[in-house]
Amino acid sequence: MKPTVIVGGGIVGASLAYHLSEGERPVKLFEKNSLGSGTTAASIAQFIRYQESPDRAEHERRELSWEWYEPLIEAGEFEFDPIGTLHTGSSEDEMTHLRELYAAYDEFGLTAELVSPSDLSAYGLDSDRFAGGLLVPDDGVLDPNEIIQHMVARARDRGAEIEIGVAVTDVIVEEGAVAGVETTEGQTDAERVINAAGPWAHEINEMVGVSAPLRHTEGPIVVLQANRNHPVPLTFFEDEVYVRQEGSGDLLAGRFARAYEDTTRFDPDHARPIEESYYLTVADVIDRYFPSFSDVRILNEWNGLRTVTPDGLPIVDDTAVDGYLLAVGMSGYGVTTAPALGELVGEWLRSGIKPDLLEPLALNRFDTQ
Structure with missing residues (x-):
């Protein structure tokens, strides 16, 4: 055969x-x-239930994956760190969108929480910069x-x-x-x-x-020494930048670019350096939103490719x-x-x-x- x-x-x-x-x-x-x-x-390697444009079939596919992962995690086959996924809202317009997402998730049966600006301070964020956020607490990191x-x-x-x-x-x-x-x-x-x-x-x-219809987007990631002493979920900001906790006290910062119309095709056998502008963007996000961090420095970095569809x-x-x-x-x-x-x-x-x-x-x- x-x-x-x-x-x-x-x-x-x-x-x-x-x-x-x-x-x-x-x-x-x-x-x-x-x-x-x-x-x-x-x-x-984050398991993500959060969707920017909620789709029930996609939700069901992700839950089907979780039905495979969960018993193996419980049996100790896989490590899993349930740090959650957090999408921040810096304005009332953004919070209106997050409330709509919350309502859609509730229809799916997905556990999610609308959080206040004061709640965000528990993650080291400057509460004065935000109108609130939406947290999906059961998302987390796999190996x-x-x-x-x-x-x-x-x-x-x-x-x-x-x-x-x-x-x-x-x-x-x-x-x-x-x-x-x-x-x-x-x-x-x-x-x-x-x-x-x-x-x-x-x-x-x-x-x-x-x-x-397939194109590539770059996925630059830097690991930062930040002397972190509080949890940081996978947290999304503007410009497709995200930050999350890494290890016992560090931070990981990346860009989650998925817009098909802004992409091209790269040679996947050719390593691409991280552009200088990305370092400046990460530095700006840390300076603006994480007031407790000082003397942040890069410990590691890499740049991957994602294959995206329209x-x-x-x-x-x-x-x-x-x-x-x-x-x-x-x-x-x-x-x-x-x-x-x-x-x-x-x-x-x-x-x-x-x-x-x-x-x-x-x-x-x-x-x-």
């Missing part, structure tokens, strides 16, 4: 291998570098390496082959259908190929002549090439959604019936293929 081939060993590819290995068809995953070394390694290693180990236990350091160099298409892949180690026949290559997804799509939702679908599927465009939410997407794709491929929760992620919602 020819296998299902998965291209990419980040958290999405690992989840697909885990869930698809529960079926009868063999599974083979190719990762050209090391497992989780791309976008997953450069992420902040993506733990997750990937767990998924891959279980997939291997079920017979999946995980090939590390092996690149897919071509996807073989015969008479409009996938027949196999060429790799740096030779040719492998395939019943189907799933593109889960993260920022390299464009390159795999070009091998089969499939078009999908509507901020992933593309998980089949294509015009029979047997060629997409699981791409996580738009910064790979850790949050990967378990659900792997489970839903596994259900789809075993039963032949696409689950309702995958319908909103179809490629044909965009005018391209």
Whole structure:
């Protein structure tokens, strides 16, 4: 029986291998570098229920992921730090929006809290700068390496082959259908190929002549020594800047850019330096909003790539090439959604019936293929 081939060993590819290995068809995953070394390694690994534009199906997909994570956290398999997600409001107009989000979350059954300016001082924030905020207290930080290693180990236990350091160099298409892949180690026949290559997804799509609206955004992150002595949730400010606690006393500051129209396509094999303007933006945020911090200095930094879509939702679908599927465009939410997407794709491929929760992620919602 020819296998299902998965291209990419980040958290999405690992989840697909885990869930698809529960079926009868063999599974083979190719990762050209090391497992989780791309976008997953450069992420902040926060499980996020918070949505800027609440969507019930997306909420249900995230809760499905949590149903997979929670028992493993309780069993001690994964570390989890429930620091929460906080969106600040600096004006009454912003607070009106946050109240609307709160009402939508309440309809979903999601635990959220509207917080006052004085409440924000508990997180080291200058309460005079804000009209309030919206806190989702049960969000928190996971370790993506733990997750990937767990998924891959279980997939291997079920017979999946995980090939590390092996690149897919071509996807073989015969008479409009996938027949196999060429790799740096030779040719492998395939019943189907799933593109889960993260920022390299464009390159795999070009091998089969499939078009999908995917672009890259940079995700600069700096870790700051700040002598922090109070909790700091994942806290969002203007200009897409966020700050959260890191370790016992430090801060992590990043930019969560997801606007498709402001993005382009980068070479994911080429490391990009952090622009000087970003350091100035972070310094301004710290100076304005965290009055207790002084002598802040950079301890570590990196710059990753996110693959985004026009509507901020992933593309998980089949294509015009029979047997060629997409699981791409996580738009910064790979850790949050990967378990659900792997489970839903596994259900789809075993039963032949696409689950309702995958319908909103179809490629044909965009005018391209």
